[in-house]
Amino acid sequence: MGTGPAYPPFSDAKMVVPGVATQLVELVLQGLDYQVEMRRQPWNRLMREARNLELAAIYPYVVTPERAKDFLASDPLFHIKLRFFGLADDGRDWDLGSAEQPVRLCRPNGYALNEDLRPYLQHHEEIQWIRPNSLESCFLMLERGRVDLIPINLATGRYTIKRTFDTPPSIRTIELFEDDATLHLLVPKARPGAEALLERFNRELARVKLSPAGKRIYEQVDQFLSQEPLIPQ
Structure with missing residues (x-):
């Protein structure tokens, strides 16, 4: 599975905790009892490797018509x-x-x-x-x-x-x-069992969103957006 190097606060290698999307996805995978190797590399390379079935899933991505041709999208991870x-x-x-x-x-x-x-x-x-x-x-x-x-x-x-x-x-x-817009986990359509994988992911995602740990993740984003503006509006 892969994510990109710099898209704070959702996924970012420079953050002490590597992004709220990473925290959320990891919670979901733990609930599914999946052992996953996580790669962090440039966004275009992630997309290319996923299309070549070198990665089972990538996140967090906005769904576009071009991406929808090759990928199935999870339920929304975050609204932006x-x-x-x-x-x-x-x-x-x-x-x-x-x-x-x-x-x-x-x-x-x-x-x-x-x-x-x-x-x-x-x-x-x-x-x-x-x-x-x-x-x-x-x-x-x-x-x-x-x-x-x-x-x-x-x-x-x-x-x-x-x-x-x-x-x-x-x-x-x-x-x-x-x-x-919304951010999603993407699974290559050509991957065997892609629909079943996404169905399990979405079911566990819904559970995690309602859990105390999941709510704390969303509170991090809400708290950041509710702070006094860093810039004039």
Whole structure:
């Protein structure tokens, strides 16, 4: 089974506890009495190895039409709030539906583009995608004026800002496009017994969500999102 190196607070090698999604998945696997070898490597490599049946499952992923062709998705592990992050003193009134306004968007390699955002951008001819290997790089480039906006979920964006900067620049969430999505464990459709595996996983996931240990995991995310904003809103 595999997960990625940097998607805090859900899965992240640099955290003392390696992410709330990892905690949740491990609880589910313990309840199923599964012995699992966990790999942590780049998101695109995880996807490739899972398609080649080198991994039984990968997490946490947003489901896209491309991924749905090859993978079955678990019930939601977490709900996430998608936002745009930009500099507070930028001064521009962003309208991503306008084909005339150039914009540089930063999305790390392996991060999916939200499906509801795609039609919003399809007629925009002046979008330049910047694709570094990490979200930290996106925020450093934002600080230096090399990118304009970063589409990312609120929890991951806030956590990354806090970890990247000793003194954060003035960053805000911009109300261009707000949407919610869900994170899932993905199982390759070509894997023998994939549907049965996912059925067992979902049944145990439902039990874990109601357990004291499961509730503590979700409280970690809720507590983080209910803190005083790290950035101006």
